[in-house]
Amino acid sequence: MNLHLEQLVNTLRERFGDAVEDVVDFRDDVIVTVHRDIIVEAATLLRDNPECPFPLCEDVFGIDAFTEKKRFEVNYRFFSLEKNERVHLKVRVDEDDAVVPSITDVFPCAGWYEREAWDMIGVTFSGHPDLRRIYMPEDYEYFPLRKDFPLMGVSGSIPLPKRG
Amino acid sequence: MGLESALGEGYLTTTLDALIGWARKNSLWPMPMGVSCCAIELMSAGDPRHDISRYGMEVMRFSPRQSDVMIVAGTVTYKMAKVVRKIYDQMAEPRWVIAMGACASSGGMFRSYSVVQGIDLFVPVDVYAAGCPPRPENLFNALLVLQKKISSSSVLEYRNSKESLIVT
Numbered sequence: 371m372n373l374h375l376e377q378l379v380n381t382l383r384e385r386f387g388d389a390v391e392d393v394v395d396f397r398d399d400v401i402v403t404v405h406r407d408i409i410v411e412a413a414t415l416l417r418d419n420p421e422c423p424f425p426l427c428e429d430v431f432g433i434d435a436f437t438e439k440k441r442f443e444v445n446y447r448f449f450s451l452e453k454n455e456r457v458h459l460k461v462r463v464d465e466d467d468a469v470v471p472s473i474t475d476v477f478p479c480a481g482w483y484e485r486e487a488w489d490m491i492g493v494t495f496s497g498h499p500d501l502r503r504i505y506m507p508e509d510y511e512y513f514p515l516r517k518d519f520p521l522m523g524v525s526g527s528i529p530l531p532k533r534g
Numbered sequence: 535m536g537l538e539s540a541l542g543e544g545y546l547t548t549t550l551d552a553l554i555g556w557a558r559k560n561s562l563w564p565m566p567m568g569v570s571c572c573a574i575e576l577m578s579a580g581d582p583r584h585d586i587s588r589y590g591m592e593v594m595r596f597s598p599r600q601s602d603v604m605i606v607a608g609t610v611t612y613k614m615a616k617v618v619r620k621i622y623d624q625m626a627e628p629r630w631v632i633a634m635g636a637c638a639s640s641g642g643m644f645r646s647y648s649v650v651q652g653i654d655l656f657v658p659v660d661v662y663a664a665g666c667p668p669r670p671e672n673l674f675n676a677l678l679v680l681q682k683k684i685s686s687s688s689v690l691e692y693r694n695s696k697e698s699l700i701v702t
Contacts, residue, residue, distance in 0.1 A: 505648075506613075506648075507612070507613055514647050514648070519647070520647070521645070521646065521647065522645065522646070522647060523646075523647025523648070524647075528612040528613075530612065530615055530650065530655055530656045531615060531616055531619035531656045532656070533654070533655065533656055533657065533658060
C-alpha cells in the first residue's frame with residue numbers, strides 16, 4: 371500500500387472507527403470493508419478529500435458469496451484521476467436484510483450500476499431514484515446471478531412468442 | 535435484341551409453379567436481422583469481393599415490409615425474441631427465414647438463462663447455416679439451398695412447405 375492510500379485508510383479509520391471492518395491489501399488492490407450505514411459518508415469522503423480525491427466511480431457490482439453468513443457483497447470501485455490510484459469499498463449484507471443505502475446522491479453515475487446489482491443479485495438500494503431492472507424484462511421474478519439460480523433459468527418464466 | 539425478336543411469333547408453355555418460383559427465387563430481398571457477431575460476416579457477404587448481387591440478393595431491405603427472407607444473424611435473447619417475431623410478422627408472405635450460425639440455430643455456446651436455444655422455438659426456419667460464424671460462402675450456400683427449396687415447392691402449398699427443414 372502506498373502513501374496516498376495509507377493516509378486515506380487512516381483517515382477512514384479515524385473518522386468512522388469500528389465501522390471500518392476490514393482492510394485488505396492484495397496485489398496492490400486495497401479493499402476496505404465498511405458497514406453499510408457509513409457507505410454514503412465514506413463515498414463522500416473519498417470524493418471530497420483534498421489529499422487524494424476519487425472523483426470517478428468506476429463500477430458497483432454485487433457478489434453472491436452464498437455459503438458465508440453475510441451472503442451478499444456490494445463492491446464499489448473508485449479511481450483517482452489525479453493520483454492514478456484505485457480503491458475498493460465493500461459492504462456485506464445478510465440475505466434477510468439485503469438493503470444498502472444508494473450512493474447516487476454522491477456519484478450520480480452509480481445509478482445504473484446499482485440497477486444492475488439489483489437486477490442480477492437482488493440487493494435493494496434504499497434511496498435510489500429509479501430502481502428498475504436494467505437487463506432482464508420488467509416483470510421478471512428472479513435474480514439470475516444468485517448461486518442458487520439454475521443455469522438454464524426457470525422454464526416459462528420469460529414467455530416466448532408462439533411459433534405459429 | 536429483345537426476347538420478342540428471338541422468339542419471333544412463337545410462344546412458351548410452362549407451369550405457374552415454375553414461373554412464379556423462378557421469379558421469387560431470383561429476387562430474394564434479405565432483411566438483415568443482425569443481432570451479434572454473425573452480422574459482421576453478413577456484412578462482408580455484401581462486399582464487392584463476394585458479390586451477393588449475382589444471385590439477385592443484394593437489396594438489403596431494412597424495412598420488413600419490403601423483404602422476402604429474414605437472415606437472423608446472431609444470438610437471440612429472450613428479450614430480443616419478441617422483436618424478431620414482430621419483424622417476422624410484419625413481413626409480407628411469402629417469407630422465409632435463414633438461421634445464420636450456431637447461436638440462431640441452437641443457442642450455440644450460450645447455454646444460459648437469457649438466450650433462446652434456437653430461433654425455431656418462435657419462428658419457422660427454412661434453412662440453417664452452420665458455423666460460428668459461417669463464412670459468407672456458407673451463407674451463399676444457405677441462400678442457394680433456399681432458392682432450390684423455393685423453386686421446387688408449389689405456390690399453393692407455400693404454407694405447408696414451412697414444415698420441412700434443411701440444414702446446410
